[in-house]
Amino acid sequence: MPFSAAKPIPVLVSGALGRMGREVIKAIFTTADCKLVAAVDTSPGSEGKDIGLELGLGETDITVTSDLEGSLCLISQSVRNDQPPNGAVIVDFTHPSAVFEHTRTAIAYGVHPVIGTTGLSPSQINELAIFAEKASIGSAVIPNFSVGMVLLQQAAAAAARFYDHAELTELHHNQKADAPSGTCIKTAELMEELGKNFNSTDVEEHESLAGSRGGLRSSGLRLHSIRLPGLVAHQEVMFGANGETYTLKHNTINRSAYMPGVLLAIRKVRSLPGLVYGLERLI
Secondary structure (H helix, E strand, O other), rough: OOHHOOOOEHHHHHEOHHHHHHHHHHHHOOOOOEEEEEEEEOOOOOOOOOOHHHHHOOOOOOOOEEHHHHHHHHHHHOOOOOOOOOEEEEEEOOOHHHHHHHHHHHHHHHEEEEEEOOOOOOHHHHHHHHHHHHHHOOEEEOOOOOOOHHHHHHHHHHHHEEEEEEEEEEEOOOOOOOOOOHHHHHHHHHOOOOOOOOOOOOOOOOOOOOOOOEEEOOOOEEEEEEOOOOOOOEEEEEEEEEEEEEEEEEEEHHHHHHHHHHHHHHHOOOOOOEEEEEEEHHH
């Protein structure tokens, strides 16, 4: 059955007035198979404002609220008589300090989380995976919703088989709170699945300025973070060998690039048996 012929997926957006939240809501309004049912944001002065008017989409019946748990409760009650996989979905683009509790609370209320906020630690992701499996709530933690980035990560993992030296650099706008980015960490994790060590050296390195060589992972991979206004999201993986370098690079020019991946996750998360980590698990 085509998506448009089914009951629209009820979606709550947390971080509704943020850069990504705004794009997600606009994307939802352009699709027939998704329906915005709540907009949560804690920006000062936003409480009670019509989300459609705030985003230039025209007047709607949905007002901005700061009460995430209350919204999750209401939404879970509204779909309690629906048969699986017809539950509600929350898309979260908020802050690393809040995302773990947001995700756990959503699962507790039976609302399927699609998490774009980065900053979750491996132990937190593992804890959420266990909780989601026990609750039988499909969940998705997606460090990056770009299909192009997924392709870069797959290429980096393949290249890591042939190169023993590599460093990763990620560049983002200066409003990003966490460093390195979750996308960069995910790329390194995929390269490390080979179980090999990188960047052996016969030189004893010394930093005259602490951190100038980037963050060092146990595998030997080094991750570098740059934060500047004017940037959106960019990543480079550079491999080196005798007489050559091999560089993989991805640039996000506009946040609209993420929307096909966000909508894909919304459509698939309700059918998952538990939590998945990374867009590649859904493609």
